[in-house]
Structures are given as structure tokens and as C-alpha cells.
Amino acid sequence: MEKILVGLKRVVDFNVRVRVKSDGSGVETDGVKMSINPFDEIALEEALRIRERGEASEVIAVSIGSSEAQQQLRTGLAMGADRAILVTTDSAIDQLTVARVFLALVNREKPDLVLLGKQAIDNDNNQTGQMLAALWERPQATFASTVELSGSTAKVTREVDAGLETIEIDLPGVVTTDLRLNEPRYVKLPDIMKAKKKPLDQVSLEELGVQPAQGLREISWEAPPQRSKGVVVNDVAELVAALKEKGLV
């Protein structure tokens, strides 16, 4: 195959303990570490491995968001993506519009495979790949734990509630990644230097001709109900007694 398109979303790093702002207008992001969404790093790693096996010739990293997302795209280029596209938007956009942006890029770049994360760990939506596949009228293989390509089809094993499901899809199509698909490589310093020379194009939503959808209105943010700290028991006998008292055993 020729091209693989990969989505790289800029999100609050998974190690950060996110806090809701006291005025309920959102979460605290000032001075917070931002990273590539972990599932997207896995998507990029998979694309790179496919290219390195000689099964694809170009990997294009895409991010939709503010100009700060250039950082994540540069990291993606340092990991090994050939070029990057930043679709700039001033404000947060809804997931259907994001899917429309990917569709516009798909129509422009004509990739054989689009690899996205199964979910962005900020909004935990788990929607974009499925929406893109619907709009593109192509197959989707979500929550992938292995991807095997052969000619114009892909065999994908999916992590589902019952166990592992294998499906076969015709290409082009959309695959979304689960955590066990691979372990992403670390970026080395010389690669960061090299990545500075790789192409990073910027294009606006309007230039792509994307019609924004009607989004969900954010009404308010609140901290989740907290569980209170319980008791510490000293031994198994006390534990069993405590469970009996609650009527649990």
C-alpha cells in the first residue's frame, strides 16, 4: 500500500491528576504537561512498523487543534512519520466535525489505511474512527490488538468484552488501536533534530471546506463524587469480621 494516515491528538498527559476548575468551566490545563494521546502513539508505531516491513511507503501524521499541537506532530515526526498536517481551529470542535476533517484529508491524500486511537483520554469519546468509517462508507476495525495486512485486505483481532474477535476488512479502511497492539518506540535526540526538517503543513478548517456539525453544548463541569477513606485492618481475622459485619460474606 502507499499511504497511511495517523491521527495524533494533543491531550493532557495520562500521568496528570486532572482537576476541575473551581468555577466549573472546565479542567485546569495551565502549566499541565501535554502529550500525544497514548492510543495515537500506538497507532503511529503500528504505521511505522508497517512501513518498515515494506508494506507501506508513507506515513502522514494529522492533528486537529490549536497551533500548539505542532509539538505533538514534531514528536510524531521524530518517531518516524514522513510528514505532518496540522488542521487549525481556534476553538474546540465536536467529534463529528473532527471526523469530517479526517474525511476531507482522506479525499485529498487517498490513504489505504487510517489508523486512529480507540479513544482520546481527555473526552473519552471513543467515536472518531467509527464516524469517519461511516462517512467514508468504508470498513472499521476498532480496538485492534493485532493487524495483519495481505494485499487489499486486513485481518484484525479486536479486544471485545467476550475475548478476542477477528474480522477481515477490505482496504481502504479505518483501524482504531487498543493498548496491546504494540509498545511505541522512544524518540532519540538525533531524530528530534532530523524531524525539524520534515514537512509540517498547516491548513484551516475553512480551507479544507469542512462544514462544522451541530455540537453538544457543554453546560458545566464538576468533580466526581469522592469515595471517603476507609479503615485499615490488621489481619485476616479482622478483615473477615469487617466483611461479615457489612453482610458481604
Added chain:
Amino acid sequence: MSKILIIAEHDGASINPSTAKCVACASGLPDAEVDVAIFSNEGSTLAAAAASMSSVRKVLKVDQPVNEHLLAAILAPQVAAMAGDYSHIFGPSTTFGKDLMPRVAALLGVNQVSDIMSIEGSHRFKRPVYAGNAVLTVEAPSDQPVVATIRTASYQAVGNEGSAQVEEFSLDASIPDHTRFVELSAGKSDRPDLQTASTVVSGGRALGGAENFDIIYKLADALGAAVGASRAAVDAGYVPNEMQVGQTGKIIAPDLYIAIGISGAIQHLTGIKDAGTIVAINKDAEAPIFEIADIGLVGDLFTIVPELAEALQK
């Protein structure tokens, strides 16, 4: 009035309990009229089961050979063709619903509300974001159908006092042939189901090997419990993926959850927030799991767990 269509999840033989939880959620909408759709190759038993769910008005049955395996790409155009004048179309936040519903939403040209945990109005919902570190209230446009997945751990399944009518539904949808089912390898287990069990015992990285999980299984047997695991235990290959609990695994709400050799990372905790009582066994008194545990016991799991299993058997 709210007219709700729920897409039933099933394995061909029986309906997944997630469906009755979606019904419970849907009945909380103003003036709810709840219908359930069964897509399968031969769904009369399934439809009868859905018809007996309390609060269900009508069961719509679509029997087609292509529906033998519930593939999102094949189901989505059928659901879209059924959407008609429904104000809400719901599916469970299981891997089945998460795969299907966004595809339906895109076909209908609307956004999807993921993981509804509470209904605040006909178009206003609460949902967890940031691995459960925040709860966001959203409002969907009132002039469009609401397509949503329901966070099943937030709801109790409705009972079986219903007697809805079953209707054969004929629809006109073009079904793609670009997606084919190959196989499902499901772990065979006689133990209670992780997503519905009232007691769950989970093991973490500290178990150190697949063989060592035996002590977890023995404790689970003594309690009649289902067995779960942390991501680290699954990644290390101690147990299969379907046992993972957490943000990217299963979100569960048992009456009793026992976390053994699990540190309590935020991504794990988001999967057990709704548990009745959380017990933690960990050798590190500073482990974050103790901050949310109702009962904590500090010590070596390899001595505590066998002792506990024995004490409970008596």
C-alpha cells in the same frame, strides 16, 4: 414525549444484561416510550426475552442471515433505517455499543453522547471524562435525534414483569460486504460474569506470573466471585484481555471488590468507582488504592490471600 429505541446486545443465544440497563436508563427520560430492536439471524427467543423486560413497549425484530454476527458496519445502516421518528437511540457502553453507535450517529449526521451516567432532562446528560476525574453535563441539540451509549455500571437492570408485543420489522438498507467475521475466541469460564457479578476479586502485577493467579481463583471460588485484573497483569500475559478492569477495560459496579496487589492507578480506579465496598490488599501502605478503599489490609498477598480463602471457606 421521548420515543427511545434501544439496540439490544446479544450473543445469538441470550440477551446481554447491558440491554436491561439501557432500558432502565431510558425509562428515566420524560414520558418515555421504550422500544427494543433485536438484530439477529433468528431472533424469536431473544425477542421473547426482550418482550418480558419491564417498561418495554414494543420489540422490533429484524431476522437476516447477515446479522448472524453483530458487525458494526453491517448493523449501522439497518439501525439508521429504523431510526424514523425516534427521539433517542441508545446502545450500551460495552465494546458492542461503542463500536456500533458512533457509526449510527455519523450516518444520521449527529454527534454522539458517550457513556451517559445520569439523565438531567430530555436532552441533558451527565457523562464522565478524563478517566472519571471530571463529570461533564452536556446538552444535545433538541431538533436532532440523540444517539448515545449508556454507562451500564450506573444503572440497575429492569425486572422481567413486561409483556411487550413483538413486531417483525422489515427494512430497506443496503448492507456492505467489505467487513467479514472470522472468529471469536472467548475465554471459557464457569465463573460468574465479570460485568454482572456481585463480588469481584482482581489481581495485579504483583502476582508475578500466570500460575500465581491460582490463589486469586481459589479466593474467588470461596466467595463465588468473578475474577478481574489490572492492565499490568493482562499486559504481562497472566490473564486474558477480557479480564481487564478500568478506563480501557470493563467498568463494573459489584457490591464487593477486592483489589490484590494493585497499586490503584487512576485508570484502574475509574473502573471500580461504583463498587459498594472496596477492599485493598497491598504490601505498600502508601499505595494510592488505600485512599479509596473502604477496608485496607497491608501485607504480603502471598500469605494473606490463601489465609483469607481458607477463613472464608469455613
